[in-house]
Amino acid sequence: MSSLNNTLKIAVLPGDGIGREVMPACLELIDAAVGQAGAPPLVFETHQAGAQHYAETGEALPAAALEACRTSDAILFGAMGWPDIRFPDGTEIIPQLDLRMEFGLFAGVRPIRWFPGLPKVLSDPRAEGIDFVLVREQTEGLFYARGRGEVLNDQEAYDTMQITRAGTERVSEFAFQLAAQRKRRGKPGTVTCVDKANVFSSMAFFRKVFDEVAAKHPELQKDYAYVDALALNMVKKPWTLDVLVTENMFGDILSDLAAGLIGGMGMAPSADIGDTHGLFQPAHGTAPDIAGKGVANPSAMFLSGAMMLDWLAVKHGEQRLADAARLIEAAVERTLSTKTAVPMEYGGSANCAEMTRSVIGALGAVR
Amino acid sequence: MSSLNNTLKIAVLPGDGIGREVMPACLELIDAAVGQAGAPPLVFETHQAGAQHYAETGEALPAAALEACRTSDAILFGAMGWPDIRFPDGTEIIPQLDLRMEFGLFAGVRPIRWFPGLPKVLSDPRAEGIDFVLVREQTEGLFYARGRGEVLNDQEAYDTMQITRAGTERVSEFAFQLAAQRKRRGKPGTVTCVDKANVFSSMAFFRKVFDEVAAKHPELQKDYAYVDALALNMVKKPWTLDVLVTENMFGDILSDLAAGLIGGMGMAPSADIGDTHGLFQPAHGTAPDIAGKGVANPSAMFLSGAMMLDWLAVKHGEQRLADAARLIEAAVERTLSTKTAVPMEYGGSANCAEMTRSVIGALGAVR
Numbered sequence: 001m002s003s004l005n006n007t008l009k010i011a012v013l014p015g016d017g018i019g020r021e022v023m024p025a026c027l028e029l030i031d032a033a034v035g036q037a038g039a040p041p042l043v044f045e046t047h048q049a050g051a052q053h054y055a056e057t058g059e060a061l062p063a064a065a066l067e068a069c070r071t072s073d074a075i076l077f078g079a080m081g082w083p084d085i086r087f088p089d090g091t092e093i094i095p096q097l098d099l100r101m102e103f104g105l106f107a108g109v110r111p112i113r114w115f116p117g118l119p120k121v122l123s124d125p126r127a128e129g130i131d132f133v134l135v136r137e138q139t140e141g142l143f144y145a146r147g148r149g150e151v152l153n154d155q156e157a158y159d160t161m162q163i164t165r166a167g168t169e170r171v172s173e174f175a176f177q178l179a180a181q182r183k184r185r186g187k188p189g190t191v192t193c194v195d196k197a198n199v200f201s202s203m204a205f206f207r208k209v210f211d212e213v214a215a216k217h218p219e220l221q222k223d224y225a226y227v228d229a230l231a232l233n234m235v236k237k238p239w240t241l242d243v244l245v246t247e248n249m250f251g252d253i254l255s256d257l258a259a260g261l262i263g264g265m266g267m268a269p270s271a272d273i274g275d276t277h278g279l280f281q282p283a284h285g286t287a288p289d290i291a292g293k294g295v296a297n298p299s300a301m302f303l304s305g306a307m308m309l310d311w312l313a314v315k316h317g318e319q320r321l322a323d324a325a326r327l328i329e330a331a332v333e334r335t336l337s338t339k340t341a342v343p344m345e346y347g348g349s350a351n352c353a354e355m356t357r358s359v360i361g362a363l364g365a366v367r
Numbered sequence: 368m369s370s371l372n373n374t375l376k377i378a379v380l381p382g383d384g385i386g387r388e389v390m391p392a393c394l395e396l397i398d399a400a401v402g403q404a405g406a407p408p409l410v411f412e413t414h415q416a417g418a419q420h421y422a423e424t425g426e427a428l429p430a431a432a433l434e435a436c437r438t439s440d441a442i443l444f445g446a447m448g449w450p451d452i453r454f455p456d457g458t459e460i461i462p463q464l465d466l467r468m469e470f471g472l473f474a475g476v477r478p479i480r481w482f483p484g485l486p487k488v489l490s491d492p493r494a495e496g497i498d499f500v501l502v503r504e505q506t507e508g509l510f511y512a513r514g515r516g517e518v519l520n521d522q523e524a525y526d527t528m529q530i531t532r533a534g535t536e537r538v539s540e541f542a543f544q545l546a547a548q549r550k551r552r553g554k555p556g557t558v559t560c561v562d563k564a565n566v567f568s569s570m571a572f573f574r575k576v577f578d579e580v581a582a583k584h585p586e587l588q589k590d591y592a593y594v595d596a597l598a599l600n601m602v603k604k605p606w607t608l609d610v611l612v613t614e615n616m617f618g619d620i621l622s623d624l625a626a627g628l629i630g631g632m633g634m635a636p637s638a639d640i641g642d643t644h645g646l647f648q649p650a651h652g653t654a655p656d657i658a659g660k661g662v663a664n665p666s667a668m669f670l671s672g673a674m675m676l677d678w679l680a681v682k683h684g685e686q687r688l689a690d691a692a693r694l695i696e697a698a699v700e701r702t703l704s705t706k707t708a709v710p711m712e713y714g715g716s717a718n719c720a721e722m723t724r725s726v727i728g729a730l731g732a733v734r
């Protein structure tokens with residue numbers, strides 16, 4: 001069945017803060033799930049990187065870590081950044097942005113799905129049907145300005161947003177392919193282009209290129225929304241959303257908002273996908289307020305691990321890795337819905353180790 | 368008591384779509400409330416402007432309308448824009464943006480407060496305590512790019528965001544003064560600077576200038592949030608927010624999101640304030656889907672009228688105008704909380720005329 005010739009190698013970057021706590025838990029879970037699915041084990045190569053590593057060594061993203069990312073089959077990422085540790089010019093240490101550029105990880109994939117055991121943030125019962133994916137363009141947009149901005153005479157500052165045809169084509173195509181795969185509720189998928197085409201010419205250009213890509217997918221639905229109206233609809237009727245594609249900065253804001261609808265960052269996995277590389281990380285940050293206490297909820301890290309297994313499964317034609325991903329998702333859902341362990345952020349008392357033990361324990365029950 | 372020497376003149380721009388329906392209702396209510404408060408009547412001068420006017424006459428914002436806005440004591444605005452009516456170059460007809468620039472209406476004030484009768488969108492009971500104000504900078508930021516964007520060779524497009532020291536100072540100062548006035552829950556106010564200072568140098572500049580202004584208000588609290596984290600917190604714990612100040616584009620997105628927390632645009636008033644002029648408009652648009660049916664909820668227009676009366680009261684030292692504003696707010700709240708009339712968007716059957724009659728009827732009961 002397997003078309004795997006080689007063992008798959010994973011570059012592991014735990015990073016800072018709670019990234020260092022949830023990552024070992026995730027590796028243990030992946031090992032167990034992969035084993036249970038009968039897939040060949042993955043090989044993990046862990047590298048230190050991030051703000052704390054910078055404070056210790058003067059390097060935020062050492063060459064060896066970058067090289068491991070380049071040559072591995074996937075990158076598993078915890079979280080990076082720390083309030084008080086900055087580069088000499090005062091800017092923050094956020095190697096995740098560098099990795100997006102370095103490997104052209106153009107599609108930030110942020111699935112948002114409610115399942116039993118998650119808090120009911122919205123009072124409308126239809127919110128149980130929340131099941132959409134936000135695709136954030138990640139190599140241009142306003143983030144093109146990073147490192148290029150100008151401050152003139154302490155009087156005015158400028159940052160420029162870039163939208164390219166190539167960048168918009170590839171991320172739109174990605175979104176349509178995702179919509180085709182999802183076959184959500186048995187219906188053909190809908191891709192919504194989220195922009196501000198009524199005001200900005202770059203955004204009108206984004207919509208125009210999106211339209212050209214949409215024309216190649218007549219079997220799928222397309223739709224448009226202004227970003228402000230979409231933010232409102234995320235609160236009013238998120239159960240109507242399917243696949244959203246948007247500019248980098250808009251995607252940053254909307255994906256945090258979206259995570260809020262299912263209880264916050266504790267449950268929000270993400271994938272940063274390029275033509276050759278894929279990076280998988282929980283959407284939460286390093287959480288300095290709770291770091292070091294062992295109380296972080298590792299669920300988003302676990303679900304990011306499952307996204308990695310799914311991506312590897314497709315790339316290498318290895319169904320058993322997809323089976324392992326399903327096992328992880330089912331075990332997380334079972335743990336939360338049966339309340340075997342309730343994370344602190346949802347009013348429970350389970351710390352990271354207890355959540356991990358529960359989820360690994362649930363693997364057997366869900367196979 | 369009154370320091371009014373002249374009758375106050377209001378430039379009235381109903382605009383397009385439901386703007387034309389909610390505006391006459393609002394003028395009737397203002398007349399009644401001002402009369403009941405014993406204040407001298409306002410004089411309304413109505414001008415046509417907007418997309419439908421453009422289609423009929425070739426002018427979106429006629430010189431006479433603009434002149435009336437310039438010479439009046441306040442501008443009352445319905446809504447403008449229409450999907451199929453555009454300028455020859457394909458751009459939308461949105462004179463509200465032109466007015467912001469023309470009169471330097473730098474502070475977009477968007478109060479968000481829950482009161483009985485509004486839908487409980489969030490399931491957490493603390494959401495009944497939602498009571499914050501978003502101050503959106505409205506003369507620069509990313510909107511500086513409007514009309515300046517470039518599309519090169521159908522291959523790449525650029526839009527540039529501008530942050531100036533003067534623009535940031537005045538909007539920050541406005542936010543601190545607002546926080547001082549609010550004395551919310553008896554505590555000194557907190558102003559939160561919402562930015563993306565970790566990535567963009569223009570945003571780091573925004574935060575720096577905000578800080579300088581904050582230093583002049585040691586009696587008030589200051590705080591910072593990245594825009595993505597703030598979007599999450601608006602969903603997770605909006606009852607903790609007080610006064611927010613942010614860049615133009617971020618403010619556009621966050622104010623729609625915020626309106627969603629109290630049931631949508633039907634209840635969201637807004638004020639666009641400059642050094643000399645003030646424009647007051649409901650945050651909803653022209654609503655082409657329901658326009659012409661007489662079913663629009665006029666509440667946001669009514670509350671925008673109340674904001675205008677409050678602003679005029681301070682400007683002209685005329686307490687009775689503030690009394691009229693309180694009467695309008697109380698009458699809207701009473702109508703909704705007693706369910707004398709329930710707007711269609713909240714599952715009721717009251718159309719615009721019925722809502723208006725109920726609110727005007729409630730004026731007597733709340734005096």
Ligand SMILES: CC(C)[C@H](C(=O)O)[C@@H](O)C(=O)O
Pocket residue numbers: 081094096097252565566595
């Ligand atoms: C850490 C930060 C720079 C980053 C971003 O803005 O992209 C984060 O918010 C994210 O969403 O991955």
Ligand SMILES: CC(C)[C@H](C(=O)O)[C@@H](O)C(=O)O
Pocket residue numbers: 198199228448461463464619
């Ligand atoms: C109509 C539109 C251009 C406008 C804006 O983006 O400012 C609106 O959304 C608003 O919030 O007033």
